[in-house]
Amino acid sequence: DAKTTQPNSMESNEEEPVHLPCNHSTISGTDYIHWYRQLPSQGPEYVIHGLTSNVNNRMASLAIAEDRKSSTLILHRATLRDAAVYYCILREDNQGGKLIFGQGTELSVKP
């Protein structure tokens, strides 16, 4: 399984944008880039995913580098409720959809 590398922790101020980086230099052509987050005392929550092009949804944006070796999850205006552990995961379509979680980035948001 291809691996991802994320910073252990990041801090943000409320109502400011947050850019969460992820490196995946061994990504293969069939790997999708998925982001999940886990709020305290809850199960992981799907955020966004993409293959090659940048993606936007109501929660966040995903910017994927042209060589696909890195990506950035963008929260446009951080709120206190966005404080969570964010996981960047590579998932192959032909492997039953299992998710291999790394350590993730713990995001704290200051008021």
Added chain:
Amino acid sequence: DSGVTQTPKHLITATGQRVTLRCSPRSGDLSVYWYQQSLDQGLQFLIQYYNGEERAKGNILERFSAQQFPDLHSELNLSSLELGDSALYFCARTPEGNQPQHFGDGTRLSIL
């Protein structure tokens, strides 16, 4: 609402015992996944079922087993429990295997 119901929410038992964790996905969701989250190992994939059949296997101990029933609910059976089995156990669902997974709130298992 994730569309996944896990029961019980909390379970306290002793070493050597056997427990069953239940997961009820939303109607029509064919895939069910089980994950374990412990302090030292993080979130680990255990096993996946698709429409009643085992589809993928991860770091699942031989003392653990799972099944998916015709109504698509799933059960994770843990036997000969050890202190190290204390963890959060999550179930996730998808309608088809390649779509994003939606997780339940988990069952917290405490072994005394």
